[in-house]
Amino acid sequence: MRRSALVLFCIVLGSAAIASAQVEPSATTRQFTLTAGGFGSGFEPGASQLTTDNSAQYLLGIGAYVDVRFSRWVQIEGEARWLRFNEYYGEHQDNYLIGPRLPIHRFGRATVYGKALIGYGKMTFCCGWGYGTFTDIALGGGVDYKLTRKLSVRAIDVEYQEWPKWLDNQSLSPYGISVGVGYKVF
Numbered sequence: 001m002r003r004s005a006l007v008l009f010c011i012v013l014g015s016a017a018i019a020s021a022q023v024e025p026s027a028t029t030r031q032f033t034l035t036a037g038g039f040g041s042g043f044e045p046g047a048s049q050l051t052t053d054n055s056a057q058y059l060l061g062i063g064a065y066v067d068v069r070f071s072r073w074v075q076i077e078g079e080a081r082w083l084r085f086n087e088y089y090g091e092h093q094d095n096y097l098i099g100p101r102l103p104i105h106r107f108g109r110a111t112v113y114g115k116a117l118i119g120y121g122k123m124t125f126c127c128g129w130g131y132g133t134f135t136d137i138a139l140g141g142g143v144d145y146k147l148t149r150k151l152s153v154r155a156i157d158v159e160y161q162e163w164p165k166w167l168d169n170q171s172l173s174p175y176g177i178s179v180g181v182g183y184k185v186f
Contacts, residue, residue: 032186035067039154039180043083045093045123046163046174059083059093063178065154067101077101077115081178091126093174095119095161097138104141110155114141121163121174134163134172144182154180 043059061083069075078098099117106112121136140159146152156177163172 031069031071033067033069034185035069035152035182036185037065037067037152037154037180037182039063039065039157039178041081041083041176041178043081043093043174043176045083045091046161046172057088057091058086058176059088059091060085061092063095063180065180065182067182072103075101075103077117079117087126089126090124090128092124094122095136095138096121097136099138109146111144111146112141113144115139121161123172132167134166137162137164142178150184152182152184154178154182 039062041061041063043061045057045059061081063079063081065077065079067075067077076098077100079095080097081093081095083093083095097117097119099115099119101113101115104112104114115138117138117140119136119138120133122131122133124131138159138161140157142157143155144152145155156179158175158177160175161173163174166172
């Protein structure tokens with residue numbers, strides 16, 4: 001009896017030593033990643049009331065973004081956009097925004113996300129009327145498509161902005177789309 005108990009104990013101990021087991025549960029592993037990228041944008045600046053013909057004039061520009069992922073549900077995005085092309089008599093806008101990013105659903109390599117950003121927008125008015133810096137609140141979302149382990153495409157990013165106290169306590173509501181590419185640094 002003692003001999004069989006000793007043999008059984010040695011077998012269990014030996015199998016436990018050679019078996020590979022999960023050291024830490026996957027729910028508590030750190031998933032920190034940093035992705036940096038660039039994009040091109042087209043925006044309706046929302047200031048068409050200043051033009052004489054009341055038509056929309058779309059601004060085009062470039063930008064950069066950084067996505068920091070602490071875990072599946074804790075993510076932060078920061079972006080800067082410079083809308084300096086296709087200006088209407090010198091009118092242009094710059095945006096500097098940061099805020100939470102929420103992955104909504106994943107379809108294979110594509111991730112649909114939403115975001116709520118806050119920061120400030122700088123605007124130079126058309127015809128040399130002046131310039132200003134304003135609070136900028138942006139809501140948006142889009143689709144990131146993973147090409148490789150490190151490279152992703154921002155297939156589309158839609159954004160609606162609200163500049164609550166623009167001129168004479170009126171609001172300005174620019175909106176637009178962006179497409180770009182990102183690189184996962186780590």
